[in-house]
Amino acid sequence: MDFNKSNNFIKKYLDVIVALLVILIVFMIIIPLPPTLLDILLAFNITFSLIILLLTMFTTDVLEFSSFPTILLVTTLFRLGLNISSTRLILSKGEAGRIINAFGNFVVGGNYVVGFILFIIIVVIQFVVITNGAGRVAEVSARFTLDAMPGKQMSIDADLNAGIITEQEAKLRRKKLQQEADFYGAMDGASKFVKGDAIAGIVITIINLIGGIIIGMLFLNLPALESLKRFALLTVGDGLVSQIPALLISTASGIIVTRTTSETSLGKELSTQFTSYPKVLAIASFIMFLMAWIPNLPAPAFLIMSAATGFSAYLLSKEKENNVLESEIPNVEADTQTNKEPENVLHLLNVEPLEIEIGYGLIPLADVTSGGDLLDRIAGVRRQCAVELGIIVQPIRIRDNLQLATNEYRIKIKGTIVGKGEILCNHFLAIDVTGDGIPIDGIKTVEPAFGLPAVWIPDSKKEEAELMGITVIDPTTVLVTHLSEIIKRHSHELLGRQEVKMLIDNIKENYPAVVEELIPNILSIGEVQKVLQNLLKEQVSIRDLVTILETLADNAVMTKDLELLTEYVRIALSRTICRNLINEEGVIRVLTIDTNIENLIAKNIHKSIHGSYPAIDPNITTKIYQSIQENIQINQFNNDIPVILVSPNIRAAFRKMIEMVFPQIQVLSMNEIPTDAQIETLGMVTAE
Incomplete structure (x- = not known):
């Protein structure tokens, strides 16, 4: 027990002990x-x-x-x-x-x-x-290691984008690469x-x-x-x-x-490499035997070496023959024992955050040797999501699935299919954006990302379609666009605690004060995650994470209501939210809501663990839906994004009420409109 205590004491204060020993070495020079x-x-x-x-x-x-x-x-x-x-x-x-x-x-x-x-x-x-x-080898090794770093970094990034390694494994590889360069530089x-x-x-x-x-x-x-x-x-x-x-x-x-x-x-290593070729030892034995007969050379010494190398060559050749025979004879006992052992199924429990399954005919899109650029395009989608939404999308797995049709693909989130489509590798997709139809013969289909009517046309008709002003895209773009839209719609599902932790750690490097004040003293990572998910559900970018965290730190001391905190953050991000809704003249076109409806919703708001929602008559709700639909059809909004302007106290509840029917509509409160923006009312939502 005393030994264990001493051992633990040494381990605990080992850094201090080493520092004292180095100082004692210096004193040893003097004393x-x-x-x-x-x-x-x-x-x-x-x-x-x-x-x-x-x-x-x-x-x-x-x-x-x-x-x-x-x-x-x-x-x-x-x-x-x-x-x-x-x-x-x-x-x-x-x-x-x-x-x-x-x-x-x-x-x-x-x-x-x-x-x-x-x-x-x-x-x-x-x-x-x-x-x-040793100094020359260290110098050359350091130089070669530094010269090879960019290529190795690119290789790590390629493996990460292809889904071969995880983000954590990529960090470890980069760290090891840097440590190797530092080591050889220090050795030099x-x-x-x-x-x-x-x-x-x-x-x-x-x-x-x-x-x-x-x-x-x-x-x-x-x-x-x-x-x-x-x-x-x-x-x-x-x-x-x-x-x-x-x-x-x-x-x-x-x-x-x-x-x-x-x-x-x-x-x-030396044992394996020196004994891999018995014939080398046999040749050396023969040469030693000949040297023993040269005049004036000590024959016994060379004969002993000849006998030793020759005997070693004989033993190694016999051992090699036995190994070949053993490899040719099936080991029935080992196979039986292997069959008796339970199969390790733990790897089957892993669920990928995001994956793409492709049919056999779509494999060339992901094959770099065949000119496929799907992997690079997916890497671009991940970068685009980081810039536009401010989220980290984990590496996207691409798997071939023989159970799918030849040209079919499926996009899964956590093992569940959220999107699928069919694309033709040797064709181009001509999309009917105007609704006037496409006067080119081809295979009629529906564009998977936005549901627009389209036609698959051969390569020979691509130039003709472009001259007619028809939008033409290649198969890879079709899949990548569909993937990008799915990520945007389901971004809140892809933002887990681990991704939030990575985002916060990244911010903490440059803004440690705001992170240390908020987490974990005021809010936990899970609570911050819920606020960020609430923003992403309504397509609000969380890239300005510093502003989000500062707003939470200011208001979370007064309330822990995550829905209310989300509203405070939305006000702080008003310019970000309205960036795509305001036209070049600084005008935002909106629909307003009838005062009677606002009062009705405000009086009937109910709180639940999933947020606020209005408990009103279903008939009134149906009339509200019809009014919204009619106003959307007869009015033109900026960037074709419908906007409804409501009072701040009912914004969250009203959004909850219409999100299942109108997920594309932006619901804003007066507090979220920038002060320098002008409001143009296009219509009013009523219950009549």
Whole structure:
């Protein structure tokens, strides 16, 4: 239990502990260390360097050891601190602990000239070979990674638009891509630390030797030869103790930058690749056998290597044959066991927010190799929805369905069909916009998005139809337009809590104050979602989310009635709401409502969990519907969008009453008309 407490304490304050250790390394350069403590730190340095080397061999992705550049800097600083501490002991006391002394005796072996040569060789290997190579690889990798980033970003966006990956997966891929670029860039700079460490090691070694000899002769009264022998041993030992960990670290840096992303450790990867071709080992065995008969070459050594490689080739070839036989023989027991196991059906429970099913004949529209641009056009629809409605449409799945007719398609929201149609790939759709009919022979149909009469005409008659002023569109545009209209009509269904969270997080980056004031102290994300859905039901764009949130923050402290809060937001968005309803002269054409009807509705408003609605006589409601229909038919509205102007207190209830029959009508209150707009009344809705 005590161990667990200690472990939890270390994990909790690990960042503080690491910061203190780095500060202690700096103090170690200044404060003298006793020989015993120096021995412990030198042993730790060797152990830690070995662990780093082994970690680079077992990692399968450079990002699994993304802290390596920082560790490289810290270990270099730590080694320099140990070098300075050992130098202080060597020059002041003529000793530097048991580890340095042991390394000096073991390597020098009584001949300090040999020790110096070995030390210089190690430094040259580290400085000239490993460090230079690792630095060059890191530099090239960083350059190539940065150059490839735009292409990889485009690939991620293409997969996202095609529905192959989710928005979250795309974020993770982009984050990983950025981390890889940062890692190789950091490694390019960190490799310079190792170079500087090697140079510092040489300088410190020369200082130790020359300074030690002088101090031994002048202060310790040692003969010149005895002083040279003692300080040469300590200097070589100190150099080796510091340079061996440095060699391990520089080797680790070389390994980590030269390895590409792999699914296995370095040992397994080498084992798999070196044993994949037994014939290579057999050829090497034969060549070694021939070299054994060359005069003056040691025949036993080459014969041993020939026998070893030949035997390995034999074993690997037998193993390969057995694997082929096992793959050809069906594993009945495994198949039986597999059949006994329950099938994992969890993936069948997933419901796509929005998907398109297409028949076999429409597959070329989505096939890029066949010139189909459906995927790019759908990506454009998602961008259009973001600009016009301010919503995030999740990736739209496209699936082929053999149960559909050849040229049929269906659009589903959360697994339910909300739209369908039929299009011909090698034809164009001529739409009868004026209602005068299309004087061109073709296949009569109905345009799926708006229900207009239309005719499918062959490619050869397209130019003729355009010269006659007839609207002609291609098959992909027909489907994409239908999809766009469905998204607009059902946008409130597509706006879930997760999408609202993404919108709010995006706003929070630049406007944190308004978000922190409103959520979650005043309203929850779910309540904000309901207000946004209320706006989208009436085709009001929520792109100006800052204004929406500020209005909610101002008024939600007084009321939690979401319908009333929606009305407050509509007033704040008055210009956005009326943008398409006002003509170039600044006039908005509207229908007004009879005062008696307004009073009747105001007195009979009932509240429910689904909002306000007027409980009035059905006969009166029917007469109101008839009056609205008559006024729409005889009047011309701006942009063909009918508008009814009512009092603010009944707007929500009146809209609720007519939305099932007249979903295209905009119901505005006087508070939602901009002050600089002029109102032109075209008629009045009555119950007579």
